[in-house]
Amino acid sequence: MQQVNTPTNRNVRVASSKLKALVCRIFVYNGLPGDHAEIAAHALVKASLRGVDSHGVARVAMYCERLRRKVTNPRPEITVARVTPAVAQIDGDNGLGLVVGNCGMNEAIAIAKEFGIGLAGVKRSGHYGMAALYILQAIEANCIGMAFTNASPAMAVWGGRKPFLGTSPFAAGAPSGSGPPFLIDMACSVVARGKLKFAAQRGEPIPEGLALDKKGRPTTDGQAAFEGVVLPFGGVKGTALSMLMEVLSGVLTGAAFGGDVRNPFTGLDGFQGTGHFFMALKADAFMPLEQFKERLGTLAARAKAQPPAEGVDQILMPGEPEALTESERSENGIPLTPDVVASLMAEADLADISIDFT
Numbered sequence: 164m165q166q167v168n169t170p171t172n173r174n175v176r177v178a179s180s181k182l183k184a185l186v187c188r189i190f191v192y193n194g195l196p197g198d199h200a201e202i203a204a205h206a207l208v209k210a211s212l213r214g215v216d217s218h219g220v221a222r223v224a225m226y227c228e229r230l231r232r233k234v235t236n237p238r239p240e241i242t243v244a245r246v247t248p249a250v251a252q253i254d255g256d257n258g259l260g261l262v263v264g265n266c267g268m269n270e271a272i273a274i275a276k277e278f279g280i281g282l283a284g285v286k287r288s289g290h291y292g293m294a295a296l297y298i299l300q301a302i303e304a305n306c307i308g309m310a311f312t313n314a315s316p317a318m319a320v321w322g323g324r325k326p327f328l329g330t331s332p333f334a335a336g337a338p339s340g341s342g343p344p345f346l347i348d349m350a351c352s353v354v355a356r357g358k359l360k361f362a363a364q365r366g367e368p369i370p371e372g373l374a375l376d377k378k379g380r381p382t383t384d385g386q387a388a389f390e391g392v393v394l395p396f397g398g399v400k401g402t403a404l405s406m407l408m409e410v411l412s413g414v415l416t417g418a419a420f421g422g423d424v425r426n427p428f429t430g431l432d433g434f435q436g437t438g439h440f441f442m443a444l445k446a447d448a449f450m451p452l453e454q455f456k457e458r459l460g461t462l463a464a465r466a467k468a469q470p471p472a473e474g475v476d477q478i479l480m481p482g483e484p485e486a487l488t489e490s491e492r493s494e495n496g497i498p499l500t501p502d503v504v505a506s507l508m509a510e511a512d513l514a515d516i517s518i519d520f521t
Contacts, residue, residue: 175504175520176496183208185511185518186223192514193230194237195259203261210293211497214488215348217357218293220499224506225427226259226290232431235259235289241266249278252416255288257434264291264312265300268441272304275443284416285439290314290427294334295348295485301443302344305452307337309442313412313419315426315435317356319392321402324379326392327422330356331408336482338446340456342463346482351405352393360428363389364502412438 183204190200203226211219229235239258243266246252251270255263267285274281291297294310301308314329328351336346350356354373362369362385374388375381382388395401413420418438425435446455467478492498499507504520511518 174498174500176498177520178496179208179212179493182211182220182497185507185516186220188516189223189227189507189510189514192516193227195230195262196238199237199259199262202265203259206261206265206292206296208497209296209299212489212492213293213295213485214492215293215295215485216503217355217361220497220507221361221503222290222292222357224510226261227510229289229427229431230259234425234431234434236434239263243270245274249274249281251281251283253283253285255285257287257289257436260289260291260435260437260439263288264297264310264439264441267439268297268300268308268310268443271308271441271443272301272306275306275445276304279445279448281443283439283441285412285441286416286418286436287434288418288437288439289435290437291439293348294332295336295346295482297441298334298336298346298348299344302336302338302346304443305338305446306443307446308335308444310334311408311411311440313409313424313438315424315430316422317393317426318352318395318402318405319375319379320406321395321399324375324392328395328402328405328409329424330393331405331412333404333408337459338452338456339463340453340460342460343480343483343486345459345463345480346485348482348485349396351395351401351408353396353401354393356389356393359385359389359393361385365500411440416440 187200187204190203207220230237236257239256241256242254244252253267267283271281271283297310298308314331316326317330318328320327330350330352332350334348336344338344367385368383369385369388371383374391374393376387376391409420416438419436424437446452463480469478471478
């Protein structure tokens with residue numbers, strides 16, 4: 164069908180509400196129930212709002228392709244079993260990771276509200292998007308949150324040259340009384356693999372020291388890097404942390420591990436088998452909530468008041484750059500590059516949805 168007023172040769176800015184409505188309709192067309200489509204659309208638009216574009220609406224086509232190939236279950240029967248009063252095991256029934264992950268952190272929060280701390284281990288899930296999403300979920304419930312996941316092989320072990328470990332992001336955060344919440348979201352690699360995918364799609368070079376090609380040679384070619392391996396940050400330390408993600412998210416939960424998680428883009432011959440591990444801790448576990456938030460605010464203020472190094476305009480807390488980006492994009496719209504617009508147009512065409520991205 165013909166798309167209306169949608170430029171395909173330049174960047175455009177789109178209101179988050181319009182983008183979320185579109186993504187939600189696309190997911191419903193691909194078989195998701197309305198509530199699951201709403202959760203998934205919120206997750207991807209939230210990532211785009213915060214400037215994590217590699218995990219935002221650019222990934223809609225990838226998730227939809229997995230749904231069409233029937234290697235993601237659109238209507239999973241997610242089961243939750245309390246294995247101890249404070250620990251739950253969740254079977255995601257191979258559903259969309261964005262939905263299964265939401266359920267996992269919700270369960271950890273519910274347990275924390277009852278016992279002060281809650282743990283949830285998840286198996287039979289898929290790629291769950293921006294890890295910070297689940298920490299924001301905990302923060303909204305006035306909890307300290309931690310989220311671990313394993314992922315498809317993309318990174319060599321220290322000293323190796325073949326993909327074995329996932330980039331396996333680690334995320335954690337806590338509510339603050341003033342300013343944005345404290346929020347860490349980082350891959351165990353020097354760079355998130357999704358950013359290499361972006362560079363490959365656009366034919367852009369990447370900086371040195373991020374990746375090796377398939378033969379184990381350093382490369383600045385985005386496509387060669389995407390086909391090769393990303394490097395761990397901090398050398399052996401990044402490898403060790405990624406192994407910890409495998410232990411907690413894969414070995415412990417009963418999910419796939421040790422190179423068995425399928426790639427979300429190319430592993431279209433079966434379910435991914437991804438595992439996650441969530442923790443929620445009541446922020447008022449040891450003191451009144453407002454006192455905790457005030458103390459965290461004081462820590463942030465003291466850190467930001469430190470003398471800046473040469474060339475640094477201001478010191479920012481973890482999560483603050485993304486919060487600033489979200490504020491700007493909420494007001495001015497989310498920027499979409501031509502390749503992302505084209506992918507959304509293609510999905511909208513299949514669903515017989517008109518797009519107006521003027």
